[in-house]
Amino acid sequence: MSTQQATQSKENDSIPEYTRVPRRTPMACQFCRGRKLKCDGRQTCANCERRQIPCVYLPVAAQNQPGPAS
Secondary structure (H helix, E strand, O other), X not given: OOHHHHHHHHHHHOOOXXXXXXXXXXXXXXXXXXXOOOOOOOOXXXXXXXXXXXXXXXXXXXXXXXXXXX
């Protein structure tokens, strides 16, 4: 092993495991968002599948738009 490879492996060994950031699901389904649960982002998430309810995803922008003015 060359000196450069030894230095790189030594640097990689010093990085603690806990610095890895878990991947975020880009969007939670309506049920998980309403209950503040961790949504796994699949087409039918595990929470909805377990409860046998439809898993519905709505874009955040569509939720925040005001309704028609009356």
